Amino acid sequence: MIREAFKLIDQNEVIKVVKDLVSINSVMPPHNxxxxIGNYVLDYMKSKGVESEIQQVAPERFNVICKLKGEKKNPAIIFTGHxxxxxxxxxxxxxxxxxxFRGEIINGNLYGRGSTDMKGGLGSAMVALGTLSEHGIVPPNDIILVATVDEETIMLGSKKLINTHFIKNAKKMVVCEPTNLELHPVCRGRTWAEIKLKGKTAHASxxxxxxxxIDKAVTFIxxxxxxxxxxxxxxxxxxxFWNVTEIKGGLGPAIIPDECTITLDVRLVPGQTSQDIWxxxxxxxxxxREEVQDFDSSIxxxxxxxxxxxxxxxxxxxxMEKSMKNIDLPILYGGFLGTTDGTELRKSGTGIDTVIFGPGRVELAHKENEYVSIHQLVEAAKVYIETMVSFEE
Structure with missing residues (x-):
């Protein structure tokens, strides 16, 4: 084990990489x-001597997979970000x-879309892995950095990676989503469906x-x-819990609607499955159907x-606890309220044991003035590099 690898982390490089990532507009949609940003990740990791390649997911959309070989033929650890x-x-x-989309720094915070969700975590992991390679440090296990596409919609990138040679021998994973530097070994599930309620048109008079x-939909809701x-x-x-998040229905102001579709979004906790919900x-x-006349529906x-x-x-x-202790970071536990690429990637092989840990607060994401603390970016990079050099199984 390399002692105090965290001291190799260069704060200025962490800031530069995350600022560069935030400055690249990668909002969804459009779909390419x-x-x-994929080319940036690829070029940066190659410049550090890390073996890197792409996996095509769709036209002009690709995952970036970077691998630093370990000393032993033990199962690999994945660090992932979208x-x-x-x-x-x-x-x-x-x-x-x-x-x-400028990545401005004000009072120790880096502002911009994606700074918290989750270019901060991705950039910190990139610097951690690049630093190992640059200093010629060989970790005990293979380290794989996965940068994915499409996480914010239906996770096409992570789904494409499942059971591929890119992550074939991985048994452990760190998802670098924002947790405010808490360890999150548990994650909510999510499932959603469109439910159609059928009717019959008539003149509104x-x-x-x-x-x-629509009346049937109201009864159901x-x-x-x-x-x-x-x-x-x-x-x-x-x-x-569940929420009705969309409703669509009606053909015009003078027509009784013959169809209404609602979207039901459901958040699950361990002990439940999506199948249970539906x-x-x-x-x-x-x-x-038994209680209401002419009640017709489909899911x-x-x-x-x-x-x-x-x-x-x-x-x-x-x-990761030991890594946090090594840099005098308080060890706090929490649970991740959303879902991540890790939910899909952990399905590979016989399953990948996963923990979520990263810089930033999720409540700052998806809204105006999103930012991430510079201090947390650097602390995250230190925890990542310590974990890379100390994990051995």
Whole structure:
């Protein structure tokens, strides 16, 4: 083990890399936005002597996979971050105090879209891995840095990587999403579906001649709001819940609508599966068919991401604890409220034990004046490099 590898981290380089990443506009949509930032990651890692290649995901969209070979033929550790960001709307832009794509530094914080979610974590991991290679340090295990596309939508990048040779021998993973430098060994699940309620058109002046699909949707939504999802509350994540996040219906102001579609977004805690949720929703719809005349519905499940939890005594968690202790960083635990690429990547092989740890606060993401603390960027890079050199299994 290399002692005090964290002292090799150059704060100015961390700042430069993250500032460069933030300065590259990679908002979704459009759907080829990661190309420029992907080339930046590729060029930077190659300049540090790290073996790097791309995996094509879609036209002009590719993951970047960087690998530093370890001393032994032990399972590899993945460090992962995504390259895309959510958009900045015209109205949101007016609320920014800086240019969202300049990476300005004010009072020790680096501002810009993606600074927290999650170019800060990605950049810190890049510098950590690049620093090892630049100093000729060979870690005990192979280290793989994965920069993905499309995380902010349906995670095409991470799905493309599952069970490929790029991460074939990986057994452990650190997801560099913003956790405010807390260790998050547990993550909520997420699933969502479109539920269509059917009706029959008629002139709005004679509503009894039709069947109002929007009325059926309201009945269903009211039933959802009354229903308590059966589950055990999780110590770090709380309760599971669902929200109606979209509603579409109607053909015109004088027409009884014959169709209404709602999107139901569900957040899960360990002990539940997406399948459990949709069986419960199906049961509610069946009950309404029995109770309500002309109640006709269908479900189209769009995405399923089940929750997961890594035991706190797992080697990747305990190694990160030691890394944090080495740099005098308080060891705090939490649970990740969203979902990440790690949810998909951990499905590879027989499963990859995962922990989420990174700079920034998730509540600052996806909104105006997003920023990440310079101090946290550097601390994250130090924890990453310490973990890279000390993990051995």
């Amino acid at each position: 936005v990661e190309k420029e 390259m895309d960001t959510v958009p900045v709307s015209e109205d949101e832009t007016k609320l920014w105090n800086t240019d969202p 004679v509503p009894k001649e039709g069947i109002n699909a 009211n039933r959802l709001n009354e229903y308590k999802i059966p589950h055990d509350k999780h110590e770090l994540l709380g309760n599971s 069986l419960q929703v199906g049961k509610i719809l069946d009950e309404l 189209e499940i769009i995405e399923t991401r089940d929750p997961w939890e890594t035991p706190v005594n797992d080697s990747i968690v305990t190694t």
